[in-house]
Amino acid sequence: EDQVTQSPEALRLQEGESSSLNCSYTVSGLRGLFWYRQDPGKGPEFLFTLYSAGEEKEKERLKATLTKKESFLHITAPKPEDSATYLCAVHHRDDKIIFGKGTRLHILP
């Protein structure tokens, strides 16, 4: 069965404390992996797309990486404004899109 699992479910960090969020997937024929950020009361906002193992993308304090089985969203020296829910989504060969349940990230000042 195709699945996308994100861990941890929630993460509390001190400002400046770097960490990583995980998205592991078991899907048939990956066509792309997407990371989104969702703030309370809003729809998800696009961050990154990764298409092949070994690919990396960076934006400000965030870096996304991809292997054949999982993706990591690394956050370096986070700030309180990075607090949000981070969602991972996988497109697979049937054009289905599967979202993980997300990681709720809280950065303490």
Add this chain to the structure above:
Amino acid sequence: GAGVSQSPSNKVTEKGKDVELRCDPISGHTALYWYRQSLGQGLEFLIYFQGNSAPDKSGLPSDRFSAERTGGSVSTLTIQRTQQEDSAVYLCASSPRTRSIQYFGAGTRLSVL
């Protein structure tokens, strides 16, 4: 330019009533998706429209749910005979083509009393 617009932003209804949720996608986007997000849960795929192709309805949870997309633009999600378990945030997203970045609206929060 304008993003994806959803209306209403909030809807409170009584059990058994029908509701219609509207989505105005970004102009020119051929793909349109509906999702449901329950408290603390991820996004549950409901239905997908791509151009003039037949929609993918595989995510609709029951025959009380239906959706249409008129003129390749505006979409309406209809829930008939609402139940309390239908309470959730309903999100719409559009993208310029399939397998591309999705742009989401702010959602409609549906509460069934």
